[in-house]
Amino acid sequence: MSDKTILVWFRNDLRIHDNEILLEAVRKADKVLPVYCFDPYYFQLTETGAHKTGNFRARFLLEAVADLRKNLQGFGAELIIRIGTPAEVIPQLAEEYHVSEVYHHREVAYEETNISEQVEAALWKMRLNLKHFIGHTMYHKEDLPFPIKDIPDSFAVFKKKVERDSSVRPVVPTPDHISVPEIADAGELPTLQQLGLTDPIDDPRATDYFQGGETAALVQLHKSLSIVDGFTKQKGRNASDCSTKLSPWISIGCISPRQVYWEIQKYGNNGNLLKLELLWRDYFRFMFKKHGQKFISARNQAAELAADQDVLFDKWKLGETGVPLIDAAMHELNATGYISNQNRQVVADYLVNTLKGDWTKGAAYFEEKLIDYSPASNWGNWAFIAGVNDAKESKYTIATKLPKELEAKTDFVNTWQPSSIDEAGDLVEA
Ligand SMILES: Cc1cc2nc3c(=O)[nH]c(=O)nc-3n(C[C@H](O)[C@H](O)[C@H](O)COP(=O)(O)OP(=O)(O)OC[C@H]3O[C@@H](n4cnc5c(N)ncnc54)[C@H](O)[C@@H]3O)c2cc1C
Numbered sequence: 001m002s003d004k005t006i007l008v009w010f011r012n013d014l015r016i017h018d019n020e021i022l023l024e025a026v027r028k029a030d031k032v033l034p035v036y037c038f039d040p041y042y043f044q045l046t047e048t049g050a051h052k053t054g055n056f057r058a059r060f061l062l063e064a065v066a067d068l069r070k071n072l073q074g075f076g077a078e079l080i081i082r083i084g085t086p087a088e089v090i091p092q093l094a095e096e097y098h099v100s101e102v103y104h105h106r107e108v109a110y111e112e113t114n115i116s117e118q119v120e121a122a123l124w125k126m127r128l129n130l131k132h133f134i135g136h137t138m139y140h141k142e143d144l145p146f147p148i149k150d151i152p153d154s155f156a157v158f159k160k161k162v163e164r165d166s167s168v169r170p171v172v173p174t175p176d177h178i179s180v181p182e183i184a185d186a187g188e189l190p191t192l193q194q195l196g197l198t199d200p201i202d203d204p205r206a207t208d209y210f211q212g213g214e215t216a217a218l219v220q221l222h223k224s225l226s227i228v229d230g231f232t233k234q235k236g237r238n239a240s241d242c243s244t245k246l247s248p249w250i251s252i253g254c255i256s257p258r259q260v261y262w263e264i265q266k267y268g269n270n271g272n273l274l275k276l277e278l279l280w281r282d283y284f285r286f287m288f289k290k291h292g293q294k295f296i297s298a299r300n301q302a303a304e305l306a307a308d309q310d311v312l313f314d315k316w317k318l319g320e321t322g323v324p325l326i327d328a329a330m331h332e333l334n335a336t337g338y339i340s341n342q343n344r345q346v347v348a349d350y351l352v353n354t355l356k357g358d359w360t361k362g363a364a365y366f367e368e369k370l371i372d373y374s375p376a377s378n379w380g381n382w383a384f385i386a387g388v389n390d391a392k393e394s395k396y397t398i399a400t401k402l403p404k405e406l407e408a409k410t411d412f413v414n415t416w417q418p419s420s421i422d423e424a425g426d427l428v429e430a
Contacts, residue, residue, distance in 0.1 A: 005031040005097055005181055009090055009104040009119075010079070011112075012374075013135055013253035014064045015214040016071050018171035021103040021133050026175040033097050033181060034072055035090065036065050038083045039115065043195045046364065054368045055200040056337030057248075058192055060212040064254050066189050067213025077178040081187040083194065087118035094128055097181055105253075106132040108288040109375030137282045138257040138275075140169050144286070151290050153389075155283050162279065168261050203335035205411075210248045210338065210371055217249035221263055228274065229267045243340065244274060247372035250281070257281060277341075284380030287389075296383045306356035313357050316350070317365050324408035326350050331411055337371035346406075348385045359386035 006029040008021050014036075016022065025032045042053050053061075069079040082089045090102060102123060107113050120130040134141050141148065145165035152158045192199055202209065210216075224244035249255045257278050264271035287295045306312055315321050319330035329343040339347075344366070351357040363382035367373050383389045 004029040004101075005033055005099045007033040007035055007090065007094055007097070007099045007102045009086070009102055010034060010036045010068065011104060011107070011253075012251070013105045013256075014068045015217070015254055015256065016068075016075075017174050017214065017218075018135075018256040018259045020135050020172050021105060022178070023172050023175050024133070025103050026178055029100070031097075031179050031181045032077065033080065033093065033099060033183075034077060034178075035080045035082070035093055036068065037086045037089045038065075038081070038190055038195065039086055040083065041085070041111075041115070043197070045196075046368070048361075048364070050365070050368045051197065052368065053195075053197075053373075054337065054370075055192060055197040056210075056369070056371045057373060058195055058197050059200055060210055060248055060337075060371050061252060062189060062192065063212030063216075064214075064249075064252055065212075067215050067254075069189070071214060072178065075175070075178040077180045078183050078186045080183060080185075081189055083190050085118075086115055087122045090119050091122045091126055091128075094123065094126065099128065102128060102130045103133060104130065105135040107136070108285050109379070110293050112375065135256065136253065137285055138168055138261050138278045139166050139282055141286075141289070143167065143169065148286065148290050151286050153287070155280070158283055158286075159276075159279055162282075168258055171256065171259050171262060200337075206332075206336045208245060208336075208338065210245075212248070212252075212254065214249075214254045217246070217254040220244070220246055220249065221255060221260060225263055225267060225271070225274075229270050243277075245338070247374075247377075248338070251372045251374040251377075281374075281377055284376040287380060288376045295389065296379045304356065305358055309355070309357045312355040313351070313361055316347070316355060316357065316362075321350070321355075323350070323406050325406045328408040328411045333366075333369050337369055344381070345385065348382055352386050359383070359388070 006025040008025045013019055013021065022032070022034070043058070044052055046052055065079070065081065069081070072079050080093065082093075093099070094102060102119070104116065104119075107116060116130070116132075123130050139162060143166045144151065145161050146152075152161065221244075224246060228244060244260075246255065246260060250257055250260065261275060261278060264274050312321075316326070317330060317334075319327035319334065321327055321330075325343075326347055329339050329347050332343070333339045333347075348359070348362055351362045352359045359382050363379050366378050366382070367375075370378065380389075
């Protein structure tokens with residue numbers, strides 16, 4: 001047997017299940033070195049003085065990395081944790097542990113691919129290979145009915161062809177053992193303060209607590225799908241009114257979209273709407289792969305900006321516009337890091353089309369605040385709403401609200417919130 005160690009560089013794939021880099025490393029090497037690196041780049045202050053990663057998302061990430069470490073320990077393995085630039089940390093560890101190859105999942109957005117390239121270049125100087133895997137989408141790139149460069153820009157055409165000609169691969173097995181080399185210093189999980197942040201204050205009005213990690217993701221998967229299923233079975237209720245709230249876990253890969261897909265399959269047609277949502281997610285990622293930064297910056301602003309847009313933007317972000325639904329949604333975002341898809345569309349549409357604000361500032365604000373921030377989904381959705389891409393898709397017509405719908409009955413507009421389903425499969429509402 002060869003004496004081979006493969007470094008598994010965890011990034012937005014913080015899971016054991018359906019994780020091809022982990023499985024392949026176990027299969028190809030004698031020893032596996034699992035590593036997570038807290039990159040200071042993501043915790044810096046932006047030009048506007050905001051945090052690139054807000055404290056709700058940072059806390060969620062810390063919980064997810066801690067859970068990954070615990071789950072790896074269940075296999076007798078250990079996760080090495082470092083704070084530092086991956087282009088320095090990964091080569092240092094590769095040298096220290098005599099690694100012969102590094103595995104990671106390929107990203108699509110500019111900043112993430114840039115970091116991969118820096119790591120690749122640094123490893124290359126050591127004659128080491130960074131091997132890229134595909135693992136962030138529901139459909140595998142190789143199974144699409146067209147090469148990336150020919151992916152239809154229209155979501156409707158993309159959907160029609162993919163659903164007709166492609167299928168989702170099965171999840172990959174979970175390794176039955178993981179052998180790691182002897183690790184001298186596994187490293188401590190940083191605190192929020194070490195990352196330059198303060199502890200978030202949990203608002204008593206929040207209806208959900210998002211606990212980071214694969215363990216919580218699997219609980220949420222089963223809980224939310226049985227609720228959605230029960231909901232869709234009820235007469236007069238529309239599946240589009242409920243959601244899984246899985247996005248924070250999917251965004252950093254505590255669960256794979258493929259695993260969610262196969263779980264949804266068990267619910268027959270009641271899961272179709274969720275598959276459609278996951279397809280939107282794939283679509284944005286593939287658009288970034290095809291167009292790169294041009295996908296969001298082809299035409300910077302569709303509309304003319306208001307002269308006093310800075311003042312209006314501050315009112316928007318603080319929830320001080322005077323429009324009840326907009327303000328309630330922004331209060332909820334600021335206090336919890338999460339708002340529904342519909343409210344995201346409404347507040348984004350309001351900033352762009354009513355206040356004539358700069359959509360890129362709105363997207364950057366969401367980047368800081370959202371607990372489920374994901375570059376392709378966030379910037380892709382904003383670009384659509386701003387009309388700098390193909391904004392004629394029907395999904396985005398709901399962003400235009402009737403005046404009456406802009407009235408919120410209370411602050412923190414809590415839409416329907418089931419607490420459980422009974423034995424007959426009916427919902428028991430909170
Ligand atoms: C302006 C704006 C910004 C957004 N920013 C993000 C973001 O940073 N990260 C993010 O994950 N989603 C983003 N979304 C998409 C969507 O709002 C969230 O994914 C959704 O609210 C998550 O709720 P859920 O998990 O209950 O979704 P469900 O309805 O249960 O859908 C299942 C999964 O499909 C994916 N999904 C659903 N809708 C979309 C969509 N429109 N675009 C892409 N993926 C989708 C998510 O991974 C979600 O968890 C944004 C939408 C808008 C309008």
